[in-house]
Structure formats: C-alpha cells, structure tokens
Amino acid sequence: MFLIIKGRGETLNMNWINTLLKDQMSFPKRLLTMYMDLGLNERDVMVILQIHRYQQEGNDFPTPNELAQFLSFSEQDCSQVLRKLIQKGYLTIEQSTGSDQVINESYSLFVLWEKLTEDPEESYETNNQSDDQPNLFVLFEQEFGRPLSPFEIETVNIWIDEDQQEPALIKAALREAVLMGKLNFKYIDRILREWKKKGIRTVQQAREASKSFRSQQGSSSNQETYQKRNRDSSIYYNWLEEDE
Structure with missing residues (x-):
C-alpha cells in the first residue's frame, strides 16, 4: 500500500x-x-465566443475595441468580422428603451443559435442562396466610400427581411440617392417607403416613376452637383436607362 503525500504547493x-x-x-x-x-x-467563431462571454458578464453591446483586447487581431479586424456576421444575419442589433427613456442597444445571437438547430445540408443551401446579399453591402460601402456601421448594416437587413424589399430595388434606391446628390440612409429609406406606398415592386417600375418625377421637376440642380463629383459613377448616373 502506497501513501500519496501532497505538498502545500500542489494543494x-x-x-x-x-x-x-x-x-x-x-x-x-x-x-x-x-x-x-x-x-x-x-x-468569426472567436468573435462570437467573446460576444457571448461579454454578454454573460453583463455587457450586451461590446465595442470592437473591447473585443480586440482578448483577441490576437486588431480592432479594425473585429469591426470587419462584426459587419460580416451582421451581413449574414447571424448577429443582429436590438434596441430597447429603459425606464430613464434612454435607448439601449444590444447584440443578439438568437438567429445563429436557431441556425444551429437546422439540418446541416439545409443550412448549407440557405447560406448559398444568400451569396448575392453581401454584394449589396459591398455596393453600399463602395458608394459611401467607407465601411458601413453595424447600425447601417442592420438597416439594410431590415429592408430585406422585415420590409421584404428586393435587393435589386434597394440598389435602385441607392442609385437614385446618388443621382439626387442625397447619399444618406434616411433618404434611401424614404425612397423605398415611397415606392412601397405606390406599389412599386420592380426596378423597371422604379425607373418609370423616377423618369416621371424628373419630367415634372425639370432640370435638377442636385443632378448638376452630382455631375461635378470627382469620381466615376456613370453606372449610377445612367441607371434609368440600364437593363435590369
């Protein structure tokens, strides 16, 4: 029989x-x-893991800087991962109003957890079907000349998922905003709401509505301002004549 004696350090x-x-x-x-x-x-998985950890510790909306403190990549890389997760719909931003009437934002991974309950083959097919959606975000970032914020990405996702707007129609609204020299999300949202109210569902219908508006308004000073912008955006300038 042997006796195992543990030292103080081992204890x-x-x-x-x-x-x-x-x-x-x-x-x-x-x-x-x-x-x-x-x-x-x-x-992506490491960022998800850190978000989950922060939330369990009481921080529901960790910043890229806070995430980067416990990762081997930079704050900018964290921002890119967050945008990717939001673009894919796995990470959403929720807003709530507290008793002090202050709006609080928090990340939600519910869609991702829900996705994990699906059959792997079904998830693969769904993921492939949404391959065109990131191109929409790339188009916005190219036109704005900067990465989109998480809130802006969430706005685009709301247009697609909740408002049931077709990506092609969202692109048309973006082009319309560029043409009018009013490149901001509020103006694009207003265009989409106006089109929806008028029953406009296709790019062709949007073109006709825009042409009709321009014929009534005549030559727009905003259009002249747009023409003077120092960059090549002819693809947007001629969108009224391009094929769908």
Whole structure:
C-alpha cells in the first residue's frame, strides 16, 4: 500500500484548478463542428465566443475595441468580422428603451443559435442562396466610400427581411440617392417607403416613376452637383436607362 503525500504547493495548484474549472460558461458545441457549413471561419467563431462571454458578464453591446483586447487581431479586424456576421444575419442589433427613456442597444445571437438547430445540408443551401446579399453591402460601402456601421448594416437587413424589399430595388434606391446628390440612409429609406406606398415592386417600375418625377421637376440642380463629383459613377448616373 502506497501513501500519496501532497505538498502545500500542489494543494494550492489543485485549488486554483478547481476554481478555474468552476469558472465556465455554456456555449453550443455544435457551432464548433458546423461553423464552416455556415460560411464562417475561426476568427468569426472567436468573435462570437467573446460576444457571448461579454454578454454573460453583463455587457450586451461590446465595442470592437473591447473585443480586440482578448483577441490576437486588431480592432479594425473585429469591426470587419462584426459587419460580416451582421451581413449574414447571424448577429443582429436590438434596441430597447429603459425606464430613464434612454435607448439601449444590444447584440443578439438568437438567429445563429436557431441556425444551429437546422439540418446541416439545409443550412448549407440557405447560406448559398444568400451569396448575392453581401454584394449589396459591398455596393453600399463602395458608394459611401467607407465601411458601413453595424447600425447601417442592420438597416439594410431590415429592408430585406422585415420590409421584404428586393435587393435589386434597394440598389435602385441607392442609385437614385446618388443621382439626387442625397447619399444618406434616411433618404434611401424614404425612397423605398415611397415606392412601397405606390406599389412599386420592380426596378423597371422604379425607373418609370423616377423618369416621371424628373419630367415634372425639370432640370435638377442636385443632378448638376452630382455631375461635378470627382469620381466615376456613370453606372449610377445612367441607371434609368440600364437593363435590369
């Protein structure tokens, strides 16, 4: 019979290990086996993991800077990952009003968790069907000349998911805003709402409505301002005549 005698240092180590093992958080194991089927990579998963950790610790809306403090990549890289997750619809931004009437924002991973309950083949097909959607965000970023903010990406997702706007019609509204020299999300949203109110559902109908508006308004000073902008946007300037 052998006696195992533990020294004081070993006992302290065991106490630390026990404490470490108790300091855990719940995380879906299936994400670690399915993330590639969802079009995600290791960086995306690490950002998701950090968001989940922050939320369990009481921070529902961690900034890219806060996320980057515990990752091996930069704040800018974190921002890119956040935009990607929002573009894919896995990460959403929710707003709530507190008792002090202050609007609070928080990230939600509910759609991602819901996605993990689907059949892997179904998730792969759905992910492939949405391949054209990121092109819409790229188009917005090219036209605005900067990356979109998470709130702006969420706005585009709302147009698609909640308002049921076709991506082609959203592109048309973007082009209309560029043509009018009013490149901002509020103006684009107003265009889409106006078209929806008038029953405009296709790009061709949007073209006809825009042509009719211009014929009534005559030569627009905003259009002249647009022509003077120092960049090549002829693809937008001629959108009224281009094919669908």
